[in-house]
Amino acid sequence: xxxxxxxxxxxLANTLNFTRAAEMCSVTQPALTKGVQRLxxxxxxxxxxxxxxxxxxxxxxxxxxxxxxxxxxxxxxxRRRARxxxxxxxxxxxxxxxPSISASLVLEPIAEIRKFVPGLHVELREEPSSRLVELLLxxxxxxxxxxxxxxxxxxxxxxxxxxxxxxAVLAASHELAGLPAIGIEALREAIILDRxxxxxxxxxxxxxxxxxxPNHIHSSCRDLHLQHLAxxxxxxxxxxxxxxxxxxxxxxxxxxxxxxxxxxxxxxxGRRYSPALDAFVKVARLRxxxxxxxxxxxxxxxx
Amino acid sequence: xxxxxxxxxxxxxxxxxxxxxxxxxxFSDADRESYLYLVNWLRQADIASHALRVGDIAxxxxxxxxxxxxxxxxxxxxxxxxxxxxYRGGWCPFCNAELRALQTVKDEFxxxxxxxxxxxxxxxxxxxxxxxxxxxxxxMLADVDHGVxxxxxxxxxxxxxxxxxxxxxxxDFGHRHGSTEWMLPIPATFVxxxxxxxxxxxxxxxxxxRQEPSAILSNIRLLGPRIKDEPPTGE
Numbered sequence: 408x409x410x411x412x413x414x415x416x417x418x419l420a421n422t423l424n425f426t427r428a429a430e431m432c433s434v435t436q437p438a439l440t441k442g443v444q445r446l447x448x449x450x451x452x453x454x455x456x457x458x459x460x461x462x463x464x465x466x467x468x469x470x471x472x473x474x475x476x477x478x479x480x481x482x483x484x485x486r487r488r489a490r491x492x493x494x495x496x497x498x499x500x501x502x503x504x505x506p507s508i509s510a511s512l513v514l515e516p517i518a519e520i521r522k523f524v525p526g527l528h529v530e531l532r533e534e535p536s537s538r539l540v541e542l543l544l545x546x547x548x549x550x551x552x553x554x555x556x557x558x559x560x561x562x563x564x565x566x567x568x569x570x571x572x573x574x575a576v577l578a579a580s581h582e583l584a585g586l587p588a589i590g591i592e593a594l595r596e597a598i599i600l601d602r603x604x605x606x607x608x609x610x611x612x613x614x615x616x617x618x619x620x621p622n623h624i625h626s627s628c629r630d631l632h633l634q635h636l637a638x639x640x641x642x643x644x645x646x647x648x649x650x651x652x653x654x655x656x657x658x659x660x661x662x663x664x665x666x667x668x669x670x671x672x673x674x675x676x677g678r679r680y681s682p683a684l685d686a687f688v689k690v691a692r693l694r695x696x697x698x699x700x701x702x703x704x705x706x707x708x709x710x
Numbered sequence: 711x712x713x714x715x716x717x718x719x720x721x722x723x724x725x726x727x728x729x730x731x732x733x734x735x736x737f738s739d740a741d742r743e744s745y746l747y748l749v750n751w752l753r754q755a756d757i758a759s760h761a762l763r764v765g766d767i768a769x770x771x772x773x774x775x776x777x778x779x780x781x782x783x784x785x786x787x788x789x790x791x792x793x794x795x796x797y798r799g800g801w802c803p804f805c806n807a808e809l810r811a812l813q814t815v816k817d818e819f820x821x822x823x824x825x826x827x828x829x830x831x832x833x834x835x836x837x838x839x840x841x842x843x844x845x846x847x848x849x850m851l852a853d854v855d856h857g858v859x860x861x862x863x864x865x866x867x868x869x870x871x872x873x874x875x876x877x878x879x880x881x882d883f884g885h886r887h888g889s890t891e892w893m894l895p896i897p898a899t900f901v902x903x904x905x906x907x908x909x910x911x912x913x914x915x916x917x918x919x920r921q922e923p924s925a926i927l928s929n930i931r932l933l934g935p936r937i938k939d940e941p942p943t944g945e
Contacts, residue, residue: 408865409760449755450867474891481857485772516778523772523780566888686772686780689854692833692888694778
């Protein structure tokens with residue numbers, strides 16, 4: 408497969424017009440047609456229906472399009488790097504985080520890309536997952552980290568980063584704090600601090616509280632508020648294991664580890680990746696997320 | 711256990727061609743059929759004709775290593791000759807044999823002040839696992855979304871027949887690559903000089919044949935000390 412052939416096909420997919428696609432790629436129309444035909448031979452089928460008024464993508468064309476867009480975006484981001492840095496000294500990167508995803512997770516990846524992307528300006532934004540998907544499509548955030556997603560539009564790419572369990576976070580002085588793990592029966596008896604709009608709440612309800620809702624008295628939409636409440640002895644927070652904790656809090660596993668979720672990375676398909684975004688997506692997909700988990704574990708053990 | 715170590719050290723002293731014969735002797739009928747099909751398909755479609763050649767400019771890249779740290783090809787080639795080797799994945803025994811062979815001559819690369827990077831189409835923790843399993847201290851980079859393989863002209867889409875065979879063996883490239891499209895590089899080795907020009911190119915559609923590390927080292931030696939006015943002799 409050749410880079411130019413891929414460029415020709417993507418220009419054609421974009422314009423659905425051979426003349427305009429050839430102009431976009433600065434080649435003659437026969438050269439563009441030949442390049443696309445060769446790509447079709449290699450990919451084993453037609454990519455485009457060539458009908459006078461109705462040029463459109465075949466099923467194969469639609470299937471390979473996102474992949475080829477990503478591959479091209481990935482090569483172009485590196486090529487543009489030097490040029491872009493000379494022209495602009497600000498490289499913005501807006502990262503969306505679902506409420507249960509701590510910013511501490513993205514600090515090391517950001518530090519890594521800052522070495523190569525001078526002028527990096529990071530904006531972190533916390534919103535519920537469904538809102539983050541909208542913001543991605545609107546171009547307000549470039550990439551997002553979310554927990555389990557019920558549904559996502561086709562135009563969103565997503566990659567699973569890691570799985571983590573939910574634990575019970577409570578004050579060291581809490582009557583259950585001395586146990587090695589908390590049983591589900593004990594959770595049903597205890598006061599559970601209510602995280603408003605928690606995306607994992609339905610899963611907890613189904614797996615741990617199938618008969619009656621948890622005993623909620625106090626609530627907040629912010630994790631830090633909940634932690635302060637827990638530290639003051641107002642109840643237990645059910646939190647993802649990676650969540651950093653106030654020093655006076657302890658995290659205990661829930662017996663049998665019933666609730667897990669997957670942390671996922673989202674980006675919009677087919678959009679031009681900036682060098683900063685390209686580097687972030689690549690680092691995130693290779694990062695050893697378990698290091699972070701064991702770090703949390705170590706923090707917990709020493710607390 | 712002792713036996714395994716002996717067998718392994720014996721393998722390390724063998725040429726890649728000898729290891730190839732051993733591995734192919736273990737092919738089932740289905741493996742052999744699939745192997746012949748893929749190699750014929752690659753040759754008939756002339757996929758390797760897209761690959762970059764000696765004298766071409768080597769596209770630069772910035773890719774994460776097995777631990778998620780970014781590595782820049784520009785930086786590496788500023789330090790000396792750069793060898794870029796594309797492999798198929800940790801599931802391929804021929805690739806693993808090649809990686810082991812490269813590991814055994816790593817000191818020689820170092821003594822020539824040459825950097826070697828091996829590029830994998832695999833993401834997640836797979837490069838990390840492979841390094842651990844094979845006890846490698848090579849720089850393994852993840853060619854996330856195949857961008858570099860495409861720019862070096864070595865990427866192809868796995869034909870359906872081959873996909874069926876690999877799926878049947880339990881290989882899930884969707885999981886391994888983070889993409890539902892089954893794409894693979896033709897294993898290839900490029901030697902790049904400090905000016906970013908390709909000085910050696912080994913691209914062989916038969917995935918069981920790899921460039922011997924000794925040949926890569928000879929290629930680097932041919933570059934000689936960096937004297938711009940004197941082009942390298944030989945190939």
